[in-house]
Amino acid sequence: MLILGRIAYLQRLTVADLAAKYPQHTQKVTFQSGAGPQTHTYTGPTLYDVLQAAKPTFRSDVKNDALRYAAVIHASDGYESVVSWGEIDPGFAGTEALLAVTQDGVSLAKEGPRLTAPGDTKGGRYVSGVTAVTLVRAGL
Template identity: 95%
Template structure:
């Protein structure tokens, strides 16, 4: 049948029919193409505002300092924490999942370590430091937070330590331990600290 019609029609007429069919097909597909062009490509998931970025993996026994601090002081070993900062000793008691615990820790205060890193607080904002918090990251993924007002001697003055010894035993292998004296529960006694990120809350 097709060959019969082709023989009965002239070549220019066949070409015209083919072009007409092609035009009809293009017109029918235009709405689909326009819809696809108007749909934005999926964007990668963004970090929620006000949250701290996850630190890169850090070898055990080292602490990476991140956030709004001077770039020249980024990574500290337990030996650095023991030698470069004033040492404090405290005996604390807190509740854990295994019952009450009591330990004696020695090390620098978290405040001294962060102050030495020269935080970039805004001078044009009244008490800008009070908008900041330190996020403490552990080797097992655990995290805890202390606000700047808690650890600043001019405010609450909590002597949270990045302890380098526990009950006289060095923590050089597993990494320093954050203490939170005054806490009834031990949830903020973070073992195996690998990073401290200083973040600013709010606008």
């Protein structure tokens, strides 16, 4: 998986890296999918921690510049979803979106990490097989 975009340090991370290099969090979530309600327990680092390690290039001369940023999550099947910086920053909404390395105790090493979106009632932002996260800046 790649971490790229408006960051100082391009990152190439495996599921093993995500499990070893970052604090792990566990969350039990329920969301609606096309197959009905799903309840799973995920473990992995927060998206915020992984992006912080890549050093986002926020502009210090622009008030709350971080709030102009979003992470585009790319999946192996071409699916994409977006999470705003304000959603994942503990100083704002603080949603603990994870780049999960396990689902229900089973490693995701084969298929790749899964983004979680706790608090979402629908599963559209639970992105499976994450291949890249691109930090982008909206606006002028």
